[in-house]
Amino acid sequence: MIPNILSIAGSDPSGGAGIQSDIKAISARGGYAMAALTGLTAQNTKGVSAVELVPPAMVAAQIKTIRDDIRVDAVKIGMLGSAAIIEAVLEALEGLEAPVVLDPVMVAKGGDRLLQADAVAALRDRLLPRATVITPNLPEAADLLDCDEAVNLEDMRRQAVDLLALGPRAVLLKGGHLDQPESPDLLLSADMHLDLGGPRYVTHNTHGTGCTLSSALACELGHGRLLGEAARNAKTYTAQAIAHSGLLEVGKGHGPVNHFHAFPFNPE
Numbered sequence: 001m002i003p004n005i006l007s008i009a010g011s012d013p014s015g016g017a018g019i020q021s022d023i024k025a026i027s028a029r030g031g032y033a034m035a036a037l038t039g040l041t042a043q044n045t046k047g048v049s050a051v052e053l054v055p056p057a058m059v060a061a062q063i064k065t066i067r068d069d070i071r072v073d074a075v076k077i078g079m080l081g082s083a084a085i086i087e088a089v090l091e092a093l094e095g096l097e098a099p100v101v102l103d104p105v106m107v108a109k110g111g112d113r114l115l116q117a118d119a120v121a122a123l124r125d126r127l128l129p130r131a132t133v134i135t136p137n138l139p140e141a142a143d144l145l146d147c148d149e150a151v152n153l154e155d156m157r158r159q160a161v162d163l164l165a166l167g168p169r170a171v172l173l174k175g176g177h178l179d180q181p182e183s184p185d186l187l188l189s190a191d192m193h194l195d196l197g198g199p200r201y202v203t204h205n206t207h208g209t210g211c212t213l214s215s216a217l218a219c220e221l222g223h224g225r226l227l228g229e230a231a232r233n234a235k236t237y238t239a240q241a242i243a244h245s246g247l248l249e250v251g252k253g254h255g256p257v258n259h260f261h262a263f264p265f266n267p268e
Contacts (some may be wrong), residue, residue: 003222004071005031007215008089009065009078009105010039010051016256017043017208022076024259025215029237031222034070036062038080038089045207045251053081056088063092069213072098074222076215077131079105081115083122090126099221102131102168104140120144133189133213133227136163138177149177153184160188172217172231174210176200184237187231194228198239205245205255211220212257213238 005026012018019035026033038059042050067071075098080086090233093100104123106115115123124144141159142149144166150156153175160173170189178184185196216237220230244261 001105003031003073003219003224005074005076005215005219005222006036006063006066006072007076007078007218008036008038008059008074008080010041010081010226011037012041012043012208014044014207014251014256016045016250016254017125017211018079021154021211021256021259022078022215025201025212025237025241026076026219028259028262029216029219029223029234031073031219034066034072036066038079038085044253045255046253048226049259051081052127053085056082056084059085060088062090062118063089067092067096072096074098074198074218075100076218077102077127078211078214079115079132080119080123080127083116083119086119086122086127093130096169099132099218100130101214101218102127103210103219104128104134104136104144105210106140106143122213123157129245131168132170132221133170133172133217134163135172135174135210135217137174137210139175142239150175152178153186156184156186160186164188164190172196172214176209177204185231185235187228189227192228194231196231196235198235201239201242201245203245203255204253205248205257206242207256209238212241212259 006024023033039053175184183200187194216234241257244258
């Protein structure tokens with residue numbers, strides 16, 4: 001069965017992150033991608049120049065219309081933008097038993113804020129307890145916990161425990177911001193603790209890595225895989241997408257990852 005995966009996120013017209021990245025990752029992992037837009041951005045590989053949020057009622061209407069007609073096997077949530085949109089998404093997902101992967105998008109790669117400061121509390125207190133697994137990077141974890149950013153694995157382990165206490169069923173804490181040769185991730189739940197190490201690739205092509213990982217994870221869960229296997233598969237896929245990003249020539253800033261690295265184009 002091909003799983004139906006719903007992404008709830010913002011648009012990136014350059015194609016590297018957001019809904020566009022989610023659709024690519026879900027498709028590459030064998031899912032059928034659906035999308036409910038929460039916001040429009042004007043951005044490229046160098047940064048974000050404008051953001052316009054979708055009215056909360058319209059966000060909810062998109063999700064409701066999909067659910068009225070189509071089986072949803074997993075959900076990925078990315079950029080939400082405001083507390084009102086967070087509440088609209090929560091209401092629209094009420095009663096859905098499919099796994100929910102929450103990527104707590106707060107700040108874009110170039111430093112532009114994508115979640116209003118007053119919405120962080122709504123994300124932390126209302127949406128985290130609804131999530132099957134959350135996938136914060138280290139700056140996002142620090143923002144959610146209102147603490148200093150982790151600088152080593154010991155900090156990461158403590159913060160993963162603190163994030164789990166906020167209510168999600170599992171935490172996949174990404175360690176890509178650590179200054180060390182590898183890129184360590186930690187997967188923590190009530191009955192699981194996995195160290196997901198991986199190589200660090202020296203490249204500027206990291207635009208949309210968080211979107212890619214969380215979407216791939218949602219698709220793996222939609223296929224029915226257990227969380228540990230799903231997280232390993234999603235991390236391996238994302239790492240390879242980064243490793244093969246040099247085949248792309250997109251923009252002058254942080255370029256995108258290569259979502260379809262396993263499907264090389266042959267013009268013959």
